[in-house]
Amino acid sequence: MGSQGGFYQSKEFLDLVKSIGEARSKAEEDRIVLSEIETLKRRISEPDTPKRKMKEYIIRLVYVEMLGHDASFGYIHAVKMTHDDTLLVKRTGYLAVTLFLNEDHDLIILIVNTIQKDLKSDNYLVVCVALNAVCKLINEETIPAVLPQIVELLAHPKEAVRKKAIMALHRFYQKSPSSVSHLVSNFRKRLCDNDPGVMGATLCPLFDLITNDVNSYKDLVISFVSILKQVAERRLPKAYDYHQMPAPFIQIKLLKILALLGSGDKQASENMYTVVGDIFRKCDSSSNIGNAVLYECICCVSSIYPNPKLLESAADAISRFLKSDSHNLKYMGIDALGRLIKISPEIAEQHQLAVIDCLEDPDDTLKRKTFELLYKMTKSTNVEVIVDRMIDYMISINDNHYKTEIASRCVELAEQFAPSNQWFIQTMNKVFEHAGDLVNIKVAHNLMRLIAEGFGEDDNTADSQLRSSAVESYLYILGEPKLPSVFLQVICWVLGEYGTADGKYSASYITGKLCDVAEAYSNDETVKAYAVTALMKIYAFEIAAGRMVDMLPECHSLMEEFLASHSTDLQQRAYELQAVIGLDAHAVESIMPSDASCEDIEVDKALSFLNGYIQESIEKGAQPYIPESERSGMLNISNFRNQDHHEASSHGLRFEAYELPKQTVQARIPPASLASTELVPVPEPVYPRESYQTTTVPSVSSDAASTELKLRLDGVQKKWGRQTHFPSTSTSNSTSQKTVNGITQVDGSNTANSRTRETYDSRKQVEISPEKQKLAASLFGGPSKTEKKSATGHKSSKPSSHMVKSHAPKSSMEVASEKTSPVQQPPDLLDFGEPTVKSTAPSLDPFKDLEGLLEPTTQVSSAVNHSSTAAVTKSPDIMGLYTETPAGAHHKDSDILSGLSNSPMTNMVGGTTTMQVAQTSKSPNLKDSLEKDALVRQMGVTPSSQNPNLFKDLLG
Amino acid sequence: MIKAVMVMNTQGKSRLAKFYEYLSVEKQQELIRGVFSVLCSRAENVSNFIDAESIFGLDSRLVYKHFATLYFVFVFDSSENELAVLDLIQVFVETLDKCFQNVCELDIVFNYSKIHTILDEMVFGGQVVETSSSEIMKAVEEISKLEAASNAISLIPKSASGWRSR
Secondary structure, three states, X not given: OOOOOOOOOOHHHHHHHHHHHHOOOHHHHHHHHHHHHHHHHHHHOOOOOOHHHHHHHHHHHHHHHHOOOOOXXXXXXXXXXXXXXXXXXXXXHHHHHHHHOOXXXXXXXXXXXXXXXXXXXXXXXXXXXXXXXXXXXXXXXXXXXXXXXXXXXXXXXXXXXXXXXXXXXXXXXXXXXXXXXXXXXXXXXXXXXXXXXXXXXHHHHHHHHHHHOOHHHHHHHHHHHHHHHHHHOOOOOHHHEEOOEEOHHHHHHHHHXXXXXXXXXXXHHHHHHHHHHHHHHHOXXXXXXXXXXXXXXXXXXXXXXXXXXXXXXXXXXXXXXXHOOOHHHHHHHHHHHHHHOOOOHHHHHHHHHHHHHHHOOOOHXXXXXXXXXXXXXXXXXXXXXXXXXXXXXXXXXXXXXXXXXXXXXXXHHHHHXXXXXXXXXXXXXXXXXXXXXXXXXXXXXXXXXXXXXXXXXXXXXXXXXXXXXXXXXXXXXXOOXXXXXXXXHHHHHXXXXXXXXXXXXXXXXHHHHHHHHHHXXXXXXXXXXXXXXXXXXXXXXXXXXXXOOOOOHHHHHHHHHHHOOOOHHHHHHHHHHHHHHHOOHHHHHHHOOOOOOOOOOOOOOOOHHHHHHHHHHHHOOOOOOOOHHHOXXXXXXXXXXXXXXXXXXXXXXXXXXXXXXXXXXXXXXXXXXXXXXXXXXXXXXXXXXXXXXXXXXXXXXXXXXXXXHHHHHHHHHHHHHHHHHHHHHHHHXXXXXXXXXXXXXXXXXXXXXXOOOHHHHHHHHHHHHHHHHHHHHHOOHHHHHHHHHHHHHOOOOOOHHHHHHHHHHHHHHHHHHHHHOOOOHHHHHHXXXXXXXXXXXXXXXXXXXXXXXXXXXXXXXXXXHHHXXXXXXXXXXXXXXXXXXXXXXXXXXXHHHHHHOOOHHHHHHHXXXXXXXXXXXXXXXXXXXXXXXXHHHHOOOOOOOOOHHHHHHHHO | OEXXXXXXXXXXXXXXXXXXXXXXXXXXXXXXXXXHXXXXXXXOOOOOEEEOHHHHOOOOEEXXXXXOOEEEEEEEOOOOOHHHHHHHHHHHHHHXXXXXXXXXXXHHHHOHHHHHHHHHHHEEOOEEOOOOHHHHHHHHHHHHHHHHHHHHHOOOOHHHHHHHOO
């Protein structure tokens, strides 16, 4: 066995392991384990078992439990072993208890004392093992028992002990932050520990602390940066090197911390730029761990206040990841891309092909990650392709958890970006059909509401077309064998409301279908209820239209069944249906007006119409109403629910104020109505909560159904309203503009890869559009607009790639602002801003980089002007943000550049890229040079030195 | 933090299971089975990462590495970096290798408590405390030495052992 550790095993244990290993079935294994348990039970309780034997039994117990069998009979023996003086036995005991027990186990009390004693031991190994147990076994209540000792151990001479003591404190912090809140300074102190291991361990709790409260630790930025610098410069002992990387794990932790501290904090971020840049350069991208550090750098860069140079390095690293053959790296690349596109959306387009490859990869993990990326990139222009893909994937998987997730994402995207209502309905149909039971019921309500309200504009024909197409699609889908309940509810509702509205289908056809549904899904009461109500609506519409109602035989039998149903709800609906059918056209018309689902029902919540009556009652000696909250002992009343509320809404409400003084009320009020409503105070909120099922009271039913729906959906509505309407128009513009850039890019890569596949074309756009949109929106309203027309024409030879790159700094500013303001803004900004921004906004950038140092103030102010002109039309708060950010960005950029770059020349390179954008619309001269530069870049050469031409232009 | 470390063989037999948050035995078994069923459905040459949310709940990722007959599995949350954890597995295996010279599945089975010792030196309460395999080795060797010593002593009358261990 080659074990040199001296862990003795008896023949018995070896045999056990061997026989389990050879077991051919789970049953056989179980049998072996059970007999082992019997043996252990017997042996373990024998008196005078030698310690060594005992130790082995306990290990065997642990093993047995790992195989999934109950070993609780031995727990107490494990606890006893922790009391032993022998290190070996004690350690085994502790190992067993940490694996067996949880912090709330009854036996813990027996251990706390031992732990306390062991923490004081002068054998540091005993202390270590006790600390280990502390992490696992001490709960909130017992923390105080050991806390003082742990704090003492922070100064223990052995670094292993200090390290573990820190971890134990960290654990306490996780379990109960308040218990150690006064000890936080210890973590800071340990950061300066002589031992790098202890310092590294301290980063764990600090990371948690900083995650929870960034601001209190801003002062540590400098320390972290200097530690990271020292680590990167290999000042740590060689022992911490791993695969030629200096302490990579510590670097990673530090980068994570810096990412937190630098997020949205320009000043803090500026301190980090140099060291992060260094690490980017030093990282060995051939080893796995090197890439891990690189990835963490990317995460850090995308989290801190953006720096163009670092963003570029990050983009380079990402493209290396994506081009790699390793799935792991691709995965990380996709993940990193998802982070970076938030700041510089344009970078994704360079990687479209890679992204698509990942999407089609057989590796599920990678695929899902890619969907996540696409989800982040979705815009109104690419939503169709992305959602289609998602749905395809959703259909193909069995994992319900992920299915739910992806379905809700589809829904979310469709709701946000749907290009047309028709598409939305179709998409929803697909989602419902394949994942209906996994989707939130709200989604169904939303869909119904959409169909009912249509576009919300005045365009009635479009609305009715929409409904007709919905009806048609549902009639078609009903042919499918097994549909989810939620979906059927939608279908029934829509068929009931609009099945006969366009006259295409006869009432008997629709009612036939509805009866089929009710029969086919006879064990789903909700669906049946929906179906009955739908039937009632259809019949009501028929009667109101003056046509003869001819109930189908199957409908009759269905009704008979429902009239005798055990479900009172179904019964009631059936009776109502019967009642409605018996009425004359006029009455039906008023209770069930056709297409009235969107009408508002006005509810006089104050019940002012009762004032006179109340007055009268009070005069006659009734007591005034006491609000429910002020009453005692009546709380249970509020439990009254749906059933009563229909009544209440029609006539019961008016009595609610009087429920307390029963006698007087009784005197006043006709007993019949009183009986039902007496004790029902119908709290207002209940009303809106009631829903689609409200059909009980004919006079309100159809209206009520829909209004209630409406009320219910109010929260969601905003999302819908906003997104479908204005963004969809404006964004589509912006995206198309951007396609230009994208396409040039694509073509570049296509030729490079010599794999221009037809199929990619459509998808290409998927990638292209989103980042473009964002990008153009944020910065280049103008330039991208000019190119808009050529958008479809592919390959405009404009140096668009550069433009794209150059956006980085600015777009990031935008992103920052976007965060605070609603996401929709950029597209709009773009639309309005074109004329002005075109010439102005671009010019900011170059100046900033080149001359910002010289005359920052003027630049800034001009920037502000431009941006404000652009933004004014749009939204005030963007503008506000803008005015601030440019100034910041300028300084920062210039600082960095001057700080980082070796010579002004390199600076220029940075500047030129930015410049180009401006130039496209400016001087033809520059344009040439840009094109040249673009070409160079397309060939894959990153100009390491400045382009002389550009220089001339830039420097004037 | 790291939520769980598991070692299982390609038949799905659990060789080591350590959960850093307490879970009942049944739950542990369920998770192990869940992990195994995902692992064995993975093709060769795909990534070492798995989206583990359906098994372990929100914010959990899983990294595994396949060595000979064994899967090494780490489950952790978003505060760790997948690639780094992959290297952590590497460190773990390297350490085992140093410890047992050409580690194989049997070593792990038969040196159950030692494996735990090694792991405890690396991951403490769910946090990575040590990533240098030589440091881990040093600590583990020291423990073994002292344990052996204490074990020898334990044969001597109790009072003496108490005296010696001071």
